[in-house]
Amino acid sequence: MHEISKETESQESVKENTKKDLLDIIKGMKIELSTVNVQTTKPSSTRQLKSVEATINRLQKAPGDAPKKRTKSLSPELVAAASAIADFLPFDKQTTKSELLRQLQQHEEVSKAQKNGGRAKISVSNIISDMKVAKSATIRASTRPVHQIQFDEGSDDYMSQKTSDVKKSLRKNMLKGKRLNIFDLKAVTEETSETETTPSLWDIEFAKQLAAVNEQPLQNGFAEMIQWTKDGKLWEFPINNEAGFDDEGSEFHEHIFLDIHLKDFPKQGPIRHFMELVTCGLSKNPYLSVKQKIEHIEWFRNYFNEKQDILKENGIEFN
C-alpha cells in the first residue's frame, strides 16, 4: 500500500492527509512484519499501477465473504481513505474501492486470527511481496482467463503451504534469512598485502574463458572496424602521423639546435666553419635520431683529435 500512496502523492498533494491516515491506520494494525521486507515491492512507478491490478486479480478469487459483511467491520476512516484513493487511481473507482477495502478487511482478519493464536501466518508484507505484475486489463482482455488461472494456482498454492516450515523459509525473500556465518565482513575486506606476481597459466586461461563468454559475432561493419582497430590492422582516427613512432622521447629542439654539442670545438677557424655546416646539415636531417646525430658529431671530434699533427702543421688550432 505504501507504493500506491507514494504515487498518488505525486499527483495531488492536497489530499495528502487522507493517505497519511490510511498509512497510519495500516501501521496501527497488528501486522506481522516478518523478516520478509518490502524490498521486493520497490519496483518503478509503472509497476505500482500494475501491482494494484494484481491485487485486484488475486482478491477476486480469494474465498469471499459477502461484500456487505466486509465494510461493516472496518472503521469509517479506513473506508473514507480507501474511497479517496480510489478516486485518484485511473481504474474503475468502484472496483478499486471495493478491492482496497477487501484487502484491508483481510488485514483485520489476519490480525484477529493472530491475536487468537491462529495458524494463519499470512503477513501483509508477504502478500505484497508475492504480488505478481500484470498488464492492465484493457490490453489483454482475450487472454485474461488463462492468466487469472495462473494467479489462482499461485494463491492457492501459497495458502496451502504455510504450515510447512522448510518451504516457508524458502519463500522468504532470498536476501533475508540465515547465512552460513563462516566469513566475517571485516576480515574479508581487509587489505592484505598482495605480492605482484605475473599471471600464471591458470589465470591466463581463465581470462581467455571469460573473454569467450561475451563473444558474439560482429553485428555490423562498425563492430568489425572496431575489432580491426583493436587488432592494429586499422589506423586510429584522427590519424596521427607519429603513431607507433616515439623517437625516444626527444623534442624538436634537440634535433635542430645542435650548437650545444659544438662547445668542445674551437670557436674560430676552418674547423668551426666546417662543424657549423655539419650541424646545419644534421638539423635538416629527418631520418636520424638525436642520438645518432650526436654520435655523428662525436665521430668528427675523435677524427680531428687523431689528426692533431696534420692540423698543427697547417697552423690550425684544435684542443
Next chain:
Amino acid sequence: MESRLFLLAKKSGENAAKFIINLHPKYFQKDIAEPHIPCLMPEYFEPQIEDISEAALKERIKLKKVKASVDMFDQLLQAGTTVSLETSNSLLDLLCYYGDREPSTDNHFQQSEKSEELEEDTGENDKKSKADDQFGVTWRAKNNAERIFALIPEKNSYSYCTMIRGMVKHRALVQALNLYAELLNNRLQADVYTFNALIEATALNMNEKSEDKWNNILELLKQMAAQKVKPNLQTFNNILKCLRRFHAFGRLPGLQTFREMKAIGIEPSLATYHHVIQLFYHHENPSKGSSRIIYDIMNEITGQKFTPKDPDDDMFFQSAMRVCSFLRDLELAYQVHGLLNTGDNWKFIGPDHRRNFYYSKFFSLLCLMEQIDVTLKWYKDLVPSVFFPRSQTLIDLLQALDVANRLEVIPQIWKDSKEYGHTFRSDLKEEILMLMARDQHPPELQVAFADCAADIKSTYESQDARKTAPDWPANSLNCIAVLFLRAGRTQEAWKMLGLFRKHNKIPGNKLLNEFMDSAKASNSPAQAIEVVKLAGAFSLPICEALTQRVMADFAISQEQKEALGNLTSPTSDSDSDSDSDISEGI
C-alpha cells in the same frame, strides 16, 4: 540466417589462412606496414633456443610444449643445474593444466566446447558442469606432473596448489584431497583457487551422502576463514554449482550461501543466479508447488548491467526463460527480456543454440499467453532476424492464430516457413492444412487457402520425386482436396481423388460428401458415380449412403444404376474408366 553463415565462413577462411602462414613462416616475412602490424606476421611456435638452459626451458613452457619442456627439465637435472623454483612451478602449471598432454592445437576450429544445458523435456542429468566430467578421470597415475613434483627439492605452497588444482581439473579427486592433507601437514597455506578446487572435489566425490558432503564443504570454508584466505566469486559459484547435485537438499544451503556472499560484499554474477535457478527449478514438479525464487531474483537484478565474471554467465538467460515458460508467466518473461536488452547484457545470450532455445521458449510463451496482434508484431521482429523458428514454434504460432481466429495469416506463415527450411516438415504442413480445411471461410480467403494448399501439394510432389516410396499423409490429402473443392478448383480436386488411390490412403467421409455436393452443384451424374466408385473401391461403409444419394439426387441412366448396384457389393473393384469419366465431366 545467411549473415551468420557468411560470418562463419569468413572466420574459418581467416583461420585457415593463419594456419598456413604459421606453418610456413619463412615465406611470409615481408613487412611493409607502417606502423608494424604484429597480428599479421607469422607466429613462431617452435622454440628457438637450442642449448640446454633454464631460458630454453622457460621458452618451451611459454610455447606450451609439454613434452619438450619435460625433456628439457630432465636434461637440466641430469646436467646438474638446478632449476629455479619459479620455473619449476611454471612447468608444474603447464603439466597440471593440460594433464600431461599436449594442448590441443586446433582450438580455433572447435565449436563450443562447454557442455550445454539440455532442454527441459529431456530432463537434466547430473553430468553437467564442465566437459571434463564426461570423460571420467583423465589424470594418469604417476604421470610427469607427479614425478616432477617429487623431484622439486623445496616445494612451496604454490607447487602444492597447482598440483591440487590440476588433479581436480582432471578428476583425480581423492589424490587431490590427500595432497591437501599433506599441504596442511607441511604447514603451508593454500590459496583461494585451491580451496575452490577442493570444494569441487568434495562435491564430486561419489561415495558420500549429500549431508556429509555439505558438512565437508563447510569444513573447508571454515578452514579458509581460519587461514584468512579471502573467498572470491568463484568460491561461491562453485559451491552453488556443486549444490545442484544435491537436489532438494541443496536448496536451503544454497540460499544460505547466497546470503553469505552478499553479506561479505561479493557481488553475484549472472552465473550465480543461474545456479540458483537450476537449484530450485531442476526437477519440475508442479504438484509440489514451484518456488517463487525467480521473482526475487528478477526483482533483484532488473536494470543491472553485467560484465563477464564467470564462464557460466552466459547460461543465465536460457535457464531464466525456461523457468518463465514452465511457470507460464509472460510478465516475468518480459522482465527477463528487458534485462537482456539492458546495456550490454545482450552479449550474455551465448552461442547459437542457446540463443535459439531462449527465443523459442519466449516466442512459444508469447503465442500461448499474449494477444495475437502483439504476438504477430513480435513474430515480425524476431523471425528470422534474431532466430530461426523450429517447426514446433511455428505450430504454436498457428494454434495461437487459431485461438484468436486469425486464420487468414496462415498462407503468409507458410510462405515464411519455406524460407526457414521447413518445406519438408510434414507435421507443420499437416497442421497448416488441417487448420485451413477445418471450417468454411469466405470466398477470397478460400482462394488464398487453396493457393497455399496447391503450394504444399507441390512440395509433397517434389518430395516424392526424391524418395522411392512416396508418402503423403491421409490428412493432408483430405485437406488439400477439400480446399480445392471449396475454392472452386474442381478439376484439381478431382485429380486429388486419383491420388488417394495411388498412395493407398482412404478419403474421409466428409470429403466424399463434399465431392458429392460439388457433383450435384455441377450437375454431373458421372462425377457422382465416380465418387461412389471410389468409396466402393475402398470398401467404405459410406458407400451405401452415397449410392442412395446418387439414386435420389441425380438423373442417371439404367446402366449407371446397374453399375451402382454392382458397386454396393463388397467385391467390386472396377475403376478403370475413372480418368475418362473425369474428363467427360465438367
